Amino acid sequence: MRPLLKxxxxxxxxxxxxxxxxxxxxxxxxxxxxxxxxxxTIAGESGSGKSTLAKLILRIYxxxxxxxxxMDRNIYEIGDxxxxxxxxxxxxxxxxxxxxxxKPIRYLRETLVNVxxxxxxxxxxxxxxxxxxxxxxxxxxxxxxxxxxxxxGELQRLSIxxxxxxxxxxxxxxxxxxxxxxxxxxxxxxxxxxxxxxLGITFIYITHDLATxxxxxxxxxxxxRGTVVEYGRSRSVLSHPLHPYTQALQESLPEPDTxxxxxxxxxxxxxxxxxxxxxxxxxxxxxxxxxPYAMSKCKTTPPPYISVNGVEVRCWLYAxxxx
Amino acid sequence: MSVKTNAALKxxxxxxxxxxxxxxxxxxxxNVSIELQxxxxxGIAGESGCGKSTLIKVLYGFMDPPLTxxxxxxxxVANSYYIDILSVTEDYRRENIWWKNVAYIPQNSxxxxxxxxRIGDHFSEVLCKHLKISKEEAYKIAEEYISTMGxxxxxxxAFPHQLSGGMRQRxxxxxxxxxxxxxxxxxxxxxxxxxxxxxxxxQFLTEKQKELRNTLVLVxxxxxxxxxxTQRMIVMYAGQIIEEAPTxxLFEEPKHPYTQALIRSLPRLGDESPKMGLGGAPPDLKNPPLGCKFHxxxxxxxxxxxxxxxxLIEYEKGWKVRCVLYSGR
Numbered sequence: 001m002r003p004l005l006k007x008x009x010x011x012x013x014x015x016x017x018x019x020x021x022x023x024x025x026x027x028x029x030x031x032x033x034x035x036x037x038x039x040x041t042i043a044g045e046s047g048s049g050k051s052t053l054a055k056l057i058l059r060i061y062x063x064x065x066x067x068x069x070x071m072d073r074n075i076y077e078i079g080d081x082x083x084x085x086x087x088x089x090x091x092x093x094x095x096x097x098x099x100x101x102x103k104p105i106r107y108l109r110e111t112l113v114n115v116x117x118x119x120x121x122x123x124x125x126x127x128x129x130x131x132x133x134x135x136x137x138x139x140x141x142x143x144x145x146x147x148x149x150x151x152x153g154e155l156q157r158l159s160i161x162x163x164x165x166x167x168x169x170x171x172x173x174x175x176x177x178x179x180x181x182x183x184x185x186x187x188x189x190x191x192x193x194x195x196x197x198x199l200g201i202t203f204i205y206i207t208h209d210l211a212t213x214x215x216x217x218x219x220x221x222x223x224x225r226g227t228v229v230e231y232g233r234s235r236s237v238l239s240h241p242l243h244p245y246t247q248a249l250q251e252s253l254p255e256p257d258t259x260x261x262x263x264x265x266x267x268x269x270x271x272x273x274x275x276x277x278x279x280x281x282x283x284x285x286x287x288x289x290x291x292p293y294a295m296s297k298c299k300t301t302p303p304p305y306i307s308v309n310g311v312e313v314r315c316w317l318y319a320x321x322x323x
Numbered sequence: 324m325s326v327k328t329n330a331a332l333k334x335x336x337x338x339x340x341x342x343x344x345x346x347x348x349x350x351x352x353x354n355v356s357i358e359l360q361x362x363x364x365x366g367i368a369g370e371s372g373c374g375k376s377t378l379i380k381v382l383y384g385f386m387d388p389p390l391t392x393x394x395x396x397x398x399x400v401a402n403s404y405y406i407d408i409l410s411v412t413e414d415y416r417r418e419n420i421w422w423k424n425v426a427y428i429p430q431n432s433x434x435x436x437x438x439x440x441r442i443g444d445h446f447s448e449v450l451c452k453h454l455k456i457s458k459e460e461a462y463k464i465a466e467e468y469i470s471t472m473g474x475x476x477x478x479x480x481a482f483p484h485q486l487s488g489g490m491r492q493r494x495x496x497x498x499x500x501x502x503x504x505x506x507x508x509x510x511x512x513x514x515x516x517x518x519x520x521x522x523x524x525x526q527f528l529t530e531k532q533k534e535l536r537n538t539l540v541l542v543x544x545x546x547x548x549x550x551x552x553t554q555r556m557i558v559m560y561a562g563q564i565i566e567e568a569p570t571x572x573l574f575e576e577p578k579h580p581y582t583q584a585l586i587r588s589l590p591r592l593g594d595e596s597p598k599m600g601l602g603g604a605p606p607d608l609k610n611p612p613l614g615c616k617f618h619x620x621x622x623x624x625x626x627x628x629x630x631x632x633x634x635l636i637e638y639e640k641g642w643k644v645r646c647v648l649y650s651g652r
Contacts, residue, residue, distance in 0.1 A: 045518070215598065257574065
C-alpha cells in the first residue's frame with residue numbers, strides 16, 4: 001500500500017552565532033505513516049526537535065537533507081493551494097491563532113472560500129454551521145463574538161473547526177492542549193479521536209505528555225535530540241519500551257496513582273554528566289552520555305533502524321550479533 | 324492566638340485580592356484557612372487561575388502592589404514566639420522570616436539566578452546578611468554546604484549561563500534550603516523541565532525534606548506529581564479550598580464533584596478506558612457567581628447550590644469537603 005506520508009532521511013541543520021555553529025535539530029528521521037485514519041504521536045522533551053519536524057512537514061522549514069513524500073509526491077512539488085488542502089495545522093496557543101481585531105468566524109469563512117473553494121454563499125453558511133455544531137459550538141453564538149470573548153477551550157474548538165473546513169488528509173496538532181485547563185483537555189482529545197473515526201483524518205499529534213499519548217494514539221515516535229529513537233505501535237512502545245531512553249522516560253513519569261509511589265520513589269534515576277551541545281554534536285547515538293548500557297561503538301557510529309517485533313528502534317543493543 | 328504544637332503555620336480566613344481599579348478587583352483567594360504541619364509534604368492542586376500561586380504568595384508574605392491580603396497567617400518564629408506574617412512590615416519579614424524561617428522556590432526557578440553574579444555570590448549574599456559574617460567566611464560555609472547537597476564545589480565559581488537547566492534548578496533549591504527553613508514553598512518547581520529531570524529534582528526535594536524534617540508545600544497542577552510526592556492534598560477551585568484530604572484517600576475516592584471529574588479525566592499509561600473532561604470553564608473571579616463556585620459545571624447541582632455557598636465540612640478526620648452533598652451527614 002502506498003503510504004500517506006513518508007519521511008526519507010530528513011535532516012534540518014540550524015546555524016547560529018558569529019562563526020555559524022551548526023546543530024542538527026532534526027537528524028536522519030525516517031517515518032512511514034500508512035494511509036489509514038490514525039493518530040500518530042511524535043513525543044519528546046523540549047529540544048528534541050519534535051516541533052521542527054512538524055514545521056518541516058508543514059513546509060515552514062525546508063529540509064537540508066532527505067525528502068518528505070505525500071502520497072509518493074515530494075511536498076515541494078505540490079502547489080501551494082493544493083498543499084493546504086492536504087495538510088493543515090492546529091497550533092499550540094489558541095489565543096494567538098486568531099487575529100484579535102477580527103471576528104474568528106471571518107477566518108473560518110475565508111478558509112472555506114479560499115482553500116475548500118466553496119463559492120455559493122448559502123452553501124458556505126450551511127457548511128460552517130454544520131462544522132461548528134460538529135465540534136460542539138453554537139453557530140449563532142460564535143458568529144457575534146470576538147477572539148477575547150471565547151475561552152481557551154472554545155478557541156481550540158474553533159481552530160479545529162477551521163481545519164475541518166479545508167477537508168485535509170493530515171492534521172498536524174502541535175501540543176494543542178498544553179495551554180488548556182486540565183479538566184477540559186480530555187474533551188479536546190476526545191474530539192480528535194471522534195474526528196479520526198468519523199471523517200478518517202490522520203492526525204500527527206505532537207506532545208511531551210506520554211500518558212495522553214498512550215490514551216489517544218495508535219502509533220508513536222519517541223524523539224531525542226533530533227533523532228527518532230523508537231517508533232511503532234504506541235501500546236507496545238509505551239508498555240514495553242526497548243530503547244534505554246524510552247525506558248527512562250517511562251520510569252520517571254509520575255503517575256496519578258498513589259499505589260505506584262513506592263516504586264517510583266525507590267527507583268533512582270541516573271543523570272549522567274552531559275552538556276546539551278555535546279549531545280547534539282556526537283556522531284553516534286545521542287543518548288550515549290546518559291545511557292547505562294553505552295558501548296564504545298555507540299559514540300562513533302549512529303545505530304541503524306532495527307526492527308524488533310514491529311517496532312523500529314535505534315539502539316545497538318538490538319543489533320544482530322551485537323549487544 | 325495559640326497554635327497547636329504540631330502546626331508550623333496556621334492561616335485563618337485569608338483573602339487575596341488583586342485590586343486593579345476601584346471597580347475591578349480579582350478575588351483570587353477567598354476565605355482560606357489551612358494548617359501546615361511539621362515534617363510533612365503537602366500539595367496544593369488546581370487549574371491555572373484557581374488562586375494556588377496567590378495563596379502561596381500570601382502565606383509567604385510577598386505582596387506586590389496589585390495584590391492585597393486580609394486575614395491572619397500565624398507563624399512560629401522561635402520557641403513559642405508567634406507572629407502574624409501579614410501584620411508585620413516587609414522589612415521585618417526580610418530580616419527575620421524569609422530565608423530563615425520560610426523559603427520560597429519560585430516558578431521557572433531555573434531563570435531566577437542573577438546572570439551577572441557567580442553562583443557563589445548568590446549563596447554568600449544571603450549568608451552575609453543573615454549570619455552577619457564576612458564574605459570569605461560565607462564562601463567557606465557555602466563550599467561545605469554545597470558538597471553536602473551533592474553538588475560539585477566548582478559550581479560556585481560558575482555563572483548561571485554556564486550550567487544546565489537542571490543544575491540551576493538544583494542550585495535554586497539549595498539556595499532556598501541553606502538556612503534550614505521550617506517551611507519551604509515550592510511553586511510549580513518542575514514545570515518546563517523534562518520528566519527525567521523532574522524526577523531527579525523531586526527526589527532531591529524529598530530527600531532534603533526528610534533530612535531537615537520540615538514542611539514542604541508543593542504547588543503544582545500535575546496530579547501525577549501529587550500522587551508520587553505528597554502526604555496531604557488541598558484542591559482549590561476559583562479561589563477556595565474545595566477539598567482537603569490525605570493524598571491516598573483523595574485519589575481513591577474523591578468526594579467533591581470537581582475533584583472526582585478531575586481525577587477521572589486523568590490519562591494513565593496502560594489504561595484504555597474512555598476518559599471524560601468537564602464542560603464549561605471556571606468562573607470569572609472579577610464577579611464570581613452566587614452560591615457554590617462550581618455549580619455551573621456540576622452534574623449534581625441543586626437549587627440550594629445556586630443560592631448559598633456551601634461551608635467546608637469535615638467529612639472524616641482530616642478530610643474536608645466543600646459541597647452540600649455531604650452536609651446531611
